[in-house]
Amino acid sequence: MRITLIPALLLALIFFLIPVFIMFYQGLFDPEFTTQHFDRFWNRGAYLRIFINSVKISAITGLLCVLIGYPTAYFIVRRPPSVRPILLFLVLVPMWMSVLVRTYAWMVLLGREGLINMALVYVGILDEPIKMMYTSGAVYVAMVQILLPVAVITCYGTMADIDQSLLSAARVMGAKPFAAFRRVFLPLSLEGAVTGFLIVFVLSMGFFIVPALVGGPKDTMVANIIAVQVAKANWGFAASVALILLVFTLIAMTLIRVVSKRLIYSAREETS
């Protein structure tokens, strides 16, 4: 191992591994070994419901991001090489703003007196403002907007690796544009879509600003439980919920990876 890696490893140890260890410890010892925090999580239906709701919101956000991000990445990768960096730059620009700022921006847009309502009423599409803030819809809109660049970049990564002459080859051999896409491009880029979904899913599971600011009471997510419990100094319970989140995410990622490998493999076999 190279000596230059040691500072990085130390940093990871101090700021990542040790806190994770403390989290494990606090979740399981209070002060003696106990499962009371975990029991509390499983036995109160509300916590479990919030957890399942988080999974649902994250999965839908992941799907939406891939559904929008995949075609966007496809559009970019099919542009001439000189244009692609500019388009990628435009996709990335929003990521330079903090999630908090972007969430507040959505509050300004979606509020009862917000820009969208005012514009729709002004144009005459609406008679009076409708409720957009504090709904699940608002949560999805904001989360997708915030996480979309991640999906675009992941999809773009695999697409850029695909030799573009493969598509020309498919065409000249008799494939119509859609057939060339479905039989050559799609099977070769599916992996990027799955990875994009996974990253967005995992990042979504940790979101709490967005549901807290633009969502309604039904849209509470796991990270909100943790935030509330930390605020109440219930360290043990907060740590155990964080642990459950961590373990769940790892298992889900592994499962989706395995299943998607199968899917991609069979999609490739089927196209050939």
Next chain:
Amino acid sequence: MQGTTVRFDNVSKWFGNTAALENFSLTVAPGEFVTLLGASGSGKSTALNILAGFSDATSGDVLIGDRSLTGVPSEDRNVGMVFQNFALFPHMSVFDNVAFPLKMRKTPADETRRLVMDSLEMVKLAGFANRKPAALSGGQRQRVALARAVVFSPPVLLMDECLSALDLKLREELQGEIRRIHKDIGATTVFVTHDQGEALTMSDRVAVQNDGKIEQIDNPETLYDRPATRFVAEFIGQTNLIDVRPTKGGVEVAAIGTHIPSDKTDGAVISLRPERIARAGQISAGSDITQFNARLEDTVFLGATVEHHFRLKDGEALTVREGRSGASDLPEIGAEVALEFRKEDAVVLADH
């Protein structure tokens, strides 16, 4: 299978304000093997891409048979193509790669199987049908690409620098194989290369391309023996270019002190192949021979031949090549040597 005529009719292609092709006209006869030869950037791929339908001409038309290809998408042109980087589908087996054009044409499964296996047989890869391209060597991949390009018996076959990624020995082997396959299937073939040796050995005719224009199109012998322009003379093989002055009925070669008859009134150089110059007395009489003296500066052994570097009396360099049989009585370095050539072997060229 019968090949079809391919015709470029005054095709131009502009990228911004540079012309990749300019007034490009070329007719390839049915079943003919024509090579586009030119340095990198001379517009060879541009011509092929327009023919394959990957890009549109700025002006002019391309025809296969009597049919104009303007507005016809690639998939409806019925041409086979071999790409420089093979362009095999990495997620498909060799069999499925070769079957792809048939699948797109909705060929029945049993016929597909037969045609694919015939094609693989032809390129000697019948035993590799179930491999993925990643498990093949470069030469094998190129063979699969070739099988895939001809499996549906296209009347027109295009190949863009398809051998340049391979090493010399493999390249020579595949050159022969492509010639053989071309004879078998009779498809009209447009082959692209920057390698003049490859162009000369493989083609019925070679179109020498320079800056988006065809300098000369002829069969390999004519191209070598009677280059039409200074560019072609220098690009094909090795040659001596000697400055001359036009006079009545020909040109005056001051450096040698001779007159070469020619119809050209704008002659500025003559091209003289090194193997067409001999030591005095070696060329049999009967033709119009000119003799002159030059000083030997250096002799280089090239295996079967030796190459002598001479200096003419006005200081111009002259290269002469001769077989090793005459090498036993090599002249000494620094000696004045009497040389000769047939006047008909000197090609008079304009300066452009």
